[in-house]
Amino acid sequence: MPTARESLLEAAGAALSARPWPAVRMVEVAAAAGVSRQTLYNEFAGKAGLGHALVRREAAWYLDGVDRALGPPAATAERLAAVAEWTVRAARARPLVRALLTGCWNGNLPVPAGQGVRPGVPALGPAELVRSVRERADGALGSGEAAQRCELAVRLALSYLIAPAAQPGSGELLRLLNEPNRTAGGR
Incomplete structure (x- = not known):
């Protein structure tokens, strides 16, 4: 109950x-x-407190999904792609998650955490969530380099949210993430 x-x-x-x-x-x-x-x-204590708790709950929901994406025993690249895909799906489905990840708030949402909160209480926002994802990736993948790549995957996913593909749901992001790495020296 x-x-x-x-x-x-x-x-x-x-x-x-x-x-x-x-x-x-x-x-x-x-x-x-x-x-x-x-x-x-x-x-x-009031509507502002309820709004802050709602925002924190959405951040926890998003991070739980990151943990699930990082959890299965699969190749690192597949896990990173899963985190990127989760980031895009979660942000598209839930306006508070999108606002937390992009920093784009509007008057239709509760006041962002960190605004109107007691001093000393950390604000939730894109930088804090990305840092949390990186820490979780470091723990799940056991490598600072893999955690750095996970952060990069999340940042790429965020850019996809801000400037989406011409056809939503076209799978372009995942196709790009799964392509082999092409460096100037490898061409």
Whole structure:
């Protein structure tokens, strides 16, 4: 059975998918979660706290997917391609993940973490997520060089989000990532 906090985050996520964050009402989130409005305020102290928790949850969801992509015993190149593919799919599917990865926030989303947060609380953003991916890759792949390549794959995937292919879903990113490395000396 989910906790009140989990239920509230689920309800807030559902509300955000239906309408812009400024139109999300705390009383509706509490009702959808099946808890009192006071419980919501006890858990998050207000709408800003709920928004920050929602953003942190989305970042954790994205990083869990990175762990899954890095997890299977496969060649390093396949695992890096899986991380890049996951990055593109996750960002396309979830606006908060896209904003976290690209740094492109708009008024329809909760306030980005780091803005309006207590001093000393690190902000979540593209640099922090990429650093977390690199650390996870270092642990999963056991090589600083492979972790550096994973960071590069994620950065390439992010550029694909910002400047997508002419035909979305064409698989162009994965084709490019799986092509053999062509250096000037190898031509």
